[in-house]
Every structure is written in structure tokens, then in C-alpha cells.
Amino acid sequence: MTTTAPRPTVPTTHGQPQRDHRIGRERPLGGFELWMWLFMRISGIVLVLLAIGHVLIMHLPAGGVSRIDFNFVAVRWDNPAWRVWDWMLLSLALVHGINGLRNITLDYVRRAGLRFAINMIFYTLGFALFVLGTVVVFTFDPSSWPTVS
């Protein structure tokens, strides 16, 4: 009768002790990846305030998005604080989101060329939208449009 090997007390993979799987993505050892790891967490904390705040302010009171039209946004952007809020939300969410897409690409796309191509599409799109949003949020001038009260 054969005896079965005793169950290892510390889970191992190929002889190496496994890391605690209950902790999320492994922290990179250093360099760019470590800075991005840190950026995701810091920007995430700020985005909880900016994005959840934005969603609760714009979607819930006074009929939600039904009240939002050109005049609403024009009056809102009369206050520079909202322009700063919107621009911070734009830039932090874009970098946070594009880096998230990059992480997903690194997880699922194995071929180096394809990986590079997909990430380049994300970076280009992200940069273009960043420029578009930045120009509009800072150059918008309500006096160019006669219908604004």
C-alpha cells in the first residue's frame, strides 16, 4: 500500500513558497512599474473623491442628467473650481484607466509585437482625449455663444 505525500504546510509552486494570494497584485520591485503601482493607489484615493463625487452631484439631484444641457455646463464652468475639478478628474482618470488597460494587456496578450501595438493604440487615444478635454475645459468661453443667459 502506497502512502500519500503529506500535505505541505506552506503552499508551494515549483518548490518556491507561494505568496499570500489574498493580497492583490504583487508589488513591483522597483523602477517605472513600482511608480505606476504607487500612482494607481494614490490616484485611486483621489479619484474616489473626484469621480464618486462627480457621479453623485451630476446624476442624482434635481432629475439627474435630464437637467444637464449646454447652459447648465456653461454656468457650472463659470466657476473656475469646477473647471479644475473636471480637469483633474479628466487627467487622473485617463492615466489611471489607460494604465489599467496596459496591465490587462500585459496579462492577456503574450506576443510582444501585438502587445506593443495594442498599448500604443491606448496611449495615442488617451493622449488625444487628454489634449481635447484640456483645451475645451480651459478655453471654453460662454460669451462666444449668445444663447447663454
Next chain:
Amino acid sequence: MAIRARKSKDDYGSIYKGHEGQWSWMLHRITGVAVILFLFAHIVDTSLMGWGPEAYNRVTAAYENPIIRLLELGLVAAVLYHGLNGLKITLIDFFPRLVKNITTVSFIFTGLFIAVMIPVAWIMLVQTWDLLQLDQVTVGG
């Protein structure tokens, strides 16, 4: 002939043999992708402010639709889930000893998500209902 122990349901786990946190990991990823995809569209529609009232109002009128309103509720839920779950991840990354109480931590964050979502869903579903009534009035003449 070897005698094989009968496997219990626990030996198989759920759909795949994952670990604690596999579902929140998956939801985090799905909600993250959903939010960034909407963000791409949302930057473009908001940028139409620079092209004047006619362009902006014509495009954002597309959101005045009960089905879009349900997607909007999904978007709010996705933002809220991704944000709260991200805070949970950050908390455990910066305070690794909390991992001993991971079940409690997850329970608190899930509870917080549900507690916020109940009034949010109520308000947004009422808005959707009102829009539906308005549509019927418009369609009915």
C-alpha cells in the same frame, strides 16, 4: 486497485479553483474596463461644449432614453464598486497585517457598497420611471 477518496464539493471550489477575492478581482477588472470605455465617450461628448449649444445639446439628448438610464445606473454602480474595492486593495497593500481579517474587511466594503447603492438605485430608477412616463405622454400625443 487504488481506492480513491470521494471528492466533496469543496475540493472543486467554484467555477474555477480560485482563491478568496477572485470575484472581487474579476468585478474590479470588469468595472474598470466599463468605466474607461464610457470615459472615452464622455470626454468627446463634453468636449462638444467647445462647438456650441446646438452640437452639445443634440448629442447629449441621446442620454434621454430609459434604456440609457439603466446603463447609467450600471455606470454609477461600476464607479462606486471600483472605487470602494480599490480602497480595499490599497488599504491591504499599505497595511498587510489586515489580511488576517480579510473576510471582515471585504464584508465591510461590500456592505458599504450596498448601503450606498440602495438610495442611489432608488433615485435613479424613479428618474427612469419619470422619463418613461414622459415618453409615453409624448408618444401618445
